[in-house]
Amino acid sequence: MPLKITTETDLIRLLSNSPLQVEMSFMKIKSHTSKNTPVEHMQAFYTDFEEMRDEKYDGMIVTGAPVEQFDFEEVSYWDEVTEIFDWARTHVTSTLYICWAAQAGLYHHYGIPKYPLEKKMFGIFEHRALEPLHAIFRGFDDCFYVPHSRHTELRREDILKNPELTLLSESKEAGVYMVMARGGREFFVTGHSEYSPLTLDSEYQRDLERGLEIELPRNYYLDDDPEKGPVVRWRAHANLLFSNWLNYFVYQETPFNINDIQ
Known part of the structure; x- marks a missing residue:
């Protein structure tokens, strides 16, 4: 998560x-120093994985990271983060992987590749549950x-080929959304269901200020006019997702x- 304090707030609001x-x-990893979060904040609220590895936890959330356009093995902290992925399987009841972490977890555990998109998947997109009676979809x-903001994608055919994986939800525009493994021990x-209205x-x-090529986020602003602000239509789903999990x-x-x- 590049903006840790913002992401923390979003997740805490939903979990609360x-x-x-x-x-x-x-939890933080030793092999990476955050560029966008004050050192004082990291020292006050974060603990190195090494100090937590002997503990066990009810649940864990692994957030995204702004490295999705790199090959997984090119990420400087790949070895350490995959060690955490493996550790979670025996030390955490259920792990929720979000955005890049979802791609990374599926690649590490199940060999599922990611694919570059021609343009950024950016906006709010309609989704459907493929197994609507599943407990994660109660209510x-x-x-x-769901909000999406990414440059790469997973493909349904890769998910469906693997008998260990269950494709739970997808979108006609945004593609694969939710995959489950190990009977719900991994999602x-x-x-980014956790996004606040203005994220x-x-x-x-x-991106505009940086001079990057960026399209208007789809299905987000009222009348596609940034001056009119966003139309928020994902918060009810987000609250249900996290409370059901x-x-x-x-x-x-x-x-x-x-x-x-175990």
Whole structure:
């Protein structure tokens, strides 16, 4: 997550919207120093993986990173992050991988490749659940909306070829959205359901200021006019997604003695 404080706030807001009491810890890796987050913040709130590796956790969220246009092995912290992916399988009840992390997790664990897009997938897109009775979709409408902001994609045919993976949701425009593995111990989500109302606007304005080629985020601004602000249509889905994950795949699945996770 390039803007850690913003992402923390977005995720905490969603995780807090539950009757379950949630206590959070933030993990960092030694082989990477954040460029956009004050050192004081990292020192105050984050703990190195090495200091956490002997603990076990109900759930874990692995966020995205602005490295998706690199090959996975070219990422400077690839070895350390894949060590964490492997560790999570025996130390965490359920892991939720978001955006680049979803692509990285699927590649590392299941050999699923990513593909470059001709132009950035950027905006709010309609999705459907392929297994609408699945617990992760409890309370969902027949169609729901998700923000996307990425330069690469996964392809459904690669997911469907692997019997260990279940394609749970996709979009006609945005493609693969949610994949499940290990009976819900791993979820891979390619979009950014956690985004606040103004996140896409901030990304759009940032890229304009940098002189980058960027199209208007699709289906986002009222009348496609940035001056009129966004039409927010994904927050209900986001709250259900995180509360369902916490309830059905974290809280109800974690053994009474957390050390029994394996």
